[in-house]
Amino acid sequence: MNMEGILALTGWGGLRWVGPVELFERGPVWLRDWAVGWLPEGAKVWAEGLIPAVAVLAVFGLLFGLATVAERKLLGRIQNRPGPNRVGPYGWLQFAADGVKMLTKEDVVPRSADRVLHFLAPIVMLAPVALSLAVIPYGRDLVAADPRCGLLFFFAVGSAAEVAAFMAGWSSRNKYSLLGAMRAIAQMISYELPLVLSALTVVMMAGSLSLVEIVEAQSGYWWGVIPRWHVMTPWGLAGLLLFMAAAAAASNRAPFDLPEGESEIIGGFMTEYSGFKYAIFFMGEYFGMFAVSGLAVTLFLGGWQAPLAVLEAAPSYGWFFLKLGVMIAWFIWVRGTLPRLRVDHLLNFGWKYLLPLGALNLLVAMVWRGLGGWAFPGAGAVRWLACLAMIGLPAILWGRLLMRSRGWGPRVYRYAS
Amino acid sequence: MSVEGAGLIRGFIETGRNLVGSYVDPRRWVTVQYPEERRATPENSRVYPFLVYDGADPEEGLRCVSCKICEKECPPQCIYIVPAQDERGRPRKHPAIFDIDISVCMSCQICVEVCPFDSIKMDQAYAWDREDRFGGLLLHKADLARPNRYYRELHPAEARVVDEHLARERELRESGVRAAVRASLPGSGEPGGGT
Amino acid sequence: MLRRLVHCALCWTLSMAGVAGLYILAGAEFLGLAQLIVYVGAVAILIVFAILLTQRRELLSIERLTAGSWVTGVAVAGLVAGCLWIGLAYTRGLGGAGGASGGPALETRELGELLMGRYVVAFEVAGLVLTVALIGAVILALPFEQPREASGRRADRPAAGEGWDARRQGGQGA
Ligand code: SF4
Numbered sequence A: 001m002n003m004e005g006i007l008a009l010t011g012w013g014g015l016r017w018v019g020p021v022e023l024f025e026r027g028p029v030w031l032r033d034w035a036v037g038w039l040p041e042g043a044k045v046w047a048e049g050l051i052p053a054v055a056v057l058a059v060f061g062l063l064f065g066l067a068t069v070a071e072r073k074l075l076g077r078i079q080n081r082p083g084p085n086r087v088g089p090y091g092w093l094q095f096a097a098d099g100v101k102m103l104t105k106e107d108v109v110p111r112s113a114d115r116v117l118h119f120l121a122p123i124v125m126l127a128p129v130a131l132s133l134a135v136i137p138y139g140r141d142l143v144a145a146d147p148r149c150g151l152l153f154f155f156a157v158g159s160a161a162e163v164a165a166f167m168a169g170w171s172s173r174n175k176y177s178l179l180g181a182m183r184a185i186a187q188m189i190s191y192e193l194p195l196v197l198s199a200l201t202v203v204m205m206a207g208s209l210s211l212v213e214i215v216e217a218q219s220g221y222w223w224g225v226i227p228r229w230h231v232m233t234p235w236g237l238a239g240l241l242l243f244m245a246a247a248a249a250a251s252n253r254a255p256f257d258l259p260e261g262e263s264e265i266i267g268g269f270m271t272e273y274s275g276f277k278y279a280i281f282f283m284g285e286y287f288g289m290f291a292v293s294g295l296a297v298t299l300f301l302g303g304w305q306a307p308l309a310v311l312e313a314a315p316s317y318g319w320f321f322l323k324l325g326v327m328i329a330w331f332i333w334v335r336g337t338l339p340r341l342r343v344d345h346l347l348n349f350g351w352k353y354l355l356p357l358g359a360l361n362l363l364v365a366m367v368w369r370g371l372g373g374w375a376f377p378g379a380g381a382v383r384w385l386a387c388l389a390m391i392g393l394p395a396i397l398w399g400r401l402l403m404r405s406r407g408w409g410p411r412v413y414r415y416a417s
Numbered sequence B: 001m002s003v004e005g006a007g008l009i010r011g012f013i014e015t016g017r018n019l020v021g022s023y024v025d026p027r028r029w030v031t032v033q034y035p036e037e038r039r040a041t042p043e044n045s046r047v048y049p050f051l052v053y054d055g056a057d058p059e060e061g062l063r064c065v066s067c068k069i070c071e072k073e074c075p076p077q078c079i080y081i082v083p084a085q086d087e088r089g090r091p092r093k094h095p096a097i098f099d100i101d102i103s104v105c106m107s108c109q110i111c112v113e114v115c116p117f118d119s120i121k122m123d124q125a126y127a128w129d130r131e132d133r134f135g136g137l138l139l140h141k142a143d144l145a146r147p148n149r150y151y152r153e154l155h156p157a158e159a160r161v162v163d164e165h166l167a168r169e170r171e172l173r174e175s176g177v178r179a180a181v182r183a184s185l186p187g188s189g190e191p192g193g194g195t
Numbered sequence C: 001m002l003r004r005l006v007h008c009a010l011c012w013t014l015s016m017a018g019v020a021g022l023y024i025l026a027g028a029e030f031l032g033l034a035q036l037i038v039y040v041g042a043v044a045i046l047i048v049f050a051i052l053l054t055q056r057r058e059l060l061s062i063e064r065l066t067a068g069s070w071v072t073g074v075a076v077a078g079l080v081a082g083c084l085w086i087g088l089a090y091t092r093g094l095g096g097a098g099g100a101s102g103g104p105a106l107e108t109r110e111l112g113e114l115l116m117g118r119y120v121v122a123f124e125v126a127g128l129v130l131t132v133a134l135i136g137a138v139i140l141a142l143p144f145e146q147p148r149e150a151s152g153r154r155a156d157r158p159a160a161g162e163g164w165d166a167r168r169q170g171g172q173g174a
């Protein structure tokens, strides 16, 4: 019982005194219980599923809007210009204006398009991505669904994006759309492997496919100061880097945004989309970015865990969204810095560099665990450096080898002659 | 090849410096806040043509003699001229209609180059947003007429040459040595005050 | 009835997703999700790519559906439905839609232990077959060296329609 606490209605459990920490931490759950409590018995089970779903969609819908503005503002700053600054305070309501514009735009469907597939493609793109947001633990008590195979669920529903890209590209009856779809699919399939491999490393170390348990496996601190996040281990650091590289490609973000390379193939599989359908694709892409960023936070950055024990007073979901914001800012920074890759570079990078390193990282994680028994003084540092060298040196040497063997020269188009 | 990733890191530092720097120091900005702030247009910039008039009356003072050379030379054919007629039905040296469709005009300045009377020049006004994209962008004689003063402001150096040239023309015409001039400049096509 | 092969492929994808849903409802979460990854994520794409790369246009869509094809379709659908019905009628209680509670749920860990223990030989053999297939695909996709004397080959371009294949064989034979 906290004396300077406040009176709160803890769900239908009744009134009692709670401290501000508990209020913020548990507040969303109480709110849900309270709302569900009003309903008749039969509707409760539905409401308990529906409320988290609506909450997740609302939060991420808002985040989508803010992220589009933030992206444009930061990209602008990176290019020494102010970015959108007209609508609302400092331009932060730009997304509302964009939304109205998108909604009121004419919806053009090519005459020879396959109307049904053309209509379905954006939905097939957005729905699975929204589903994958369900398994990410946003806070200590905030997870929409915690299946035993949460991580597998994430990748399973994500695989529908390839089908959606194909549907969009094929149904548009436009060669640019189809080329874009081909690129998108090739890229998604190629980069799913390193993505899954680096996630698999975490699964192996945490011993669970459930994202909630993976976060819990990262709780605690070394010497009371360094959080036991996976990124603090050599394999976790390498895994995060691999994961982020693969995630950028899997969510079609720059520098891997070839599927919609405006300069070559107009808009890729989105060429023939306009108005609200285009907005949905756009939304799917951002949701995808949020989902992989959230997964990266969950797998490597300790999820909702606070970085220091004293900071645990702040609500856990606050930490999660802070980390998510950092991830999004990182994606934006990358987009503002790196030029777009060429298709063959992209595939070579995925298959010849990320994939072997991902497999190697799995091995490094095993060695890390195997060396856990060392007990002589300084064992921790030696173990750390040894594992880092095991993944770092091959990364550098293999990269050099690939660079050297690439050979500069005119490109040969084998089938175009 | 030096240290791995050094180029990448240098790139990230550069963009990061821009990101922070543009908040700290607005002088880094490469853009201006357009409607409030405007950049001066360079002297030689050009957008669409306008018609020059001397004196105070934009109708009678037009230099254009309706010779239709510009109409014929305009590559996209966006000039339309109908000469004025006097009471006996003979053409006057004055346009009754002079239209330019600036939705077609490609700002090539050929009309300016070919006009023998220095009566059509390039404007620098670029904000041509109109509600009506057909009628609103079809400029008539009255919309096109601008005083010579305006031309001097837009293109000072060029206007000085033109003014000097026209003044000399007038002087020569008034001193009655036109014939001598013509003899001294065989076939040069020197734009004069007409015949 | 669908006339375009691509539609058929996409419908097949949908039905595979449905099967995955059935697995999940039956409590086999891991299997269902793996089914989604493998069939929706990979095999469906493989199929549509195969369709896109098919050269013979007449295979891609059916112009007219004959009475025979209707009969066959309805018959097959009836047969499948009948089998399902019989199967369902004689099965008692899969645990209902609750899934995890009643079904013969297998923990992912147990599944892994079974695959790595009792069925390790079958598992490894399947893996070997897949690896061989992967290596074969890589070899097929390797750039074949264009021999020097073959540079004049460009003149006799293979006839349209079989270009890709013919050139490939020519390149490998040379
Ligand atoms: S060339 Fe000059 S004088 Fe002749 S019609 Fe055109 S503007 Fe008028």
Ligand code: SF4
Binding pocket: B049, B073, B074, B075, B076, B077, B078, B079, B100, B104, B105, B106, B107, B108, B109, B110, B111, B112
């Ligand atoms: S600038 Fe060129 S296009 Fe425009 S009116 Fe003059 S001649 Fe025609």
